[in-house]
Amino acid sequence: ELKVEQNPLFLSMQEGKNYTIYCNYSTTSDRLYWYRQDPGKSLESLFVLLSNGAVKQEGRLMASLDTKARLSTLHITAAVHDLSATYFCAVVEETSGSRLTFGEGTQLTVNP
Amino acid sequence: GAGVSQSPSNKVTEKGKDVELRCDPISGHTALYWYRQSLGQGLEFLIYFQGNSAPDKSGLPSDRFSAERTGGSVSTLTIQRTQQEDSAVYLCASSFTGPPEQFFGPGTRLTVL
Numbered sequence: 001e002l003k004v005e006q007n008p009l010f011l012s013m014q015e016g017k018n019y020t021i022y023c024n025y026s027t028t029s030d031r032l033y034w035y036r037q038d039p040g041k042s043l044e045s046l047f048v049l050l051s052n053g054a055v056k057q058e059g060r061l062m063a064s065l066d067t068k069a070r071l072s073t074l075h076i077t078a079a080v081h082d083l084s085a086t087y088f089c090a091v092v093e094e095t096s097g098s099r100l101t102f103g104e105g106t107q108l109t110v111n112p
Numbered sequence: 113g114a115g116v117s118q119s120p121s122n123k124v125t126e127k128g129k130d131v132e133l134r135c136d137p138i139s140g141h142t143a144l145y146w147y148r149q150s151l152g153q154g155l156e157f158l159i160y161f162q163g164n165s166a167p168d169k170s171g172l173p174s175d176r177f178s179a180e181r182t183g184g185s186v187s188t189l190t191i192q193r194t195q196q197e198d199s200a201v202y203l204c205a206s207s208f209t210g211p212p213e214q215f216f217g218p219g220t221r222l223t224v225l
Contacts, residue, residue: 033213033214035216041218042203042216042217042218042219043203043205043216044216045213045214045215045216048213088155090155092212096168097160097162097168098143098145098160098162098207098212098214099145099157099160099168099171100145100147100155100157100214101157102154102155102156104154105154105155
């Protein structure tokens with residue numbers, strides 16, 4: 001059974017600081033997704049990572065994938081308050097078709 | 113263009129009643145997924161439709177849950193004899209075939225009293 005673990009689960013940081021959220025998964029996969037969820041809202045797609053070594057950047061967020069280590073990171077640079085949200089990673093297991101298995105989510109709060 | 117839409121946005125029902133939740137995927141998307149999000153269980157896969165293939169029902173938690181997709185487009189998730197533990201936000205997503213980026217709808221918040 002595929003397990004996806006994120007850490008930290010809760011992250012409080014000050015504006016202007018950098019931090020990294022980690023996503024580990026337990027079986028072979030080369031498809032990993034990052035989503036953002038604001039309170040009471042649905043999931044917004046941030047990044048799709050489809051190969052080992054993939055790196056994608058959008059604004060202050062950068063995501064990477066290491067399929068050998070079964071690890072993805074979401075790096076936040078010079079955080080701003082608008083980044084406060086819950087971030088989920090999700091993995092497609094190779095034998096499962098296309099269904100997503102989600103991590104527990106990281107609740108990020110950026111304080112002024 | 114229009115995204116994934118779901119209805120109703122909120123549904124309050126009494127224990128033991130049946131409910132139907134509707135999902136309209138993005139036009140042209142061949143794959144459709146149902147997930148649910150609850151406090152205790154996080155985000156869980158329920159069922160997946162891909163074109164005319166048999167759906168992957170492996171995530172449905174009990175035989176009270178069923179779903180259908182008519183004409184390769186709209187999908188309905190039905191929960192029979194609802195229980196309090198069915199209370200959750202039910203999310204629908206759709207995607208093209210190939211490496212799928214799944215786009216999520218706004219969800220239906222189900223409360224079973």
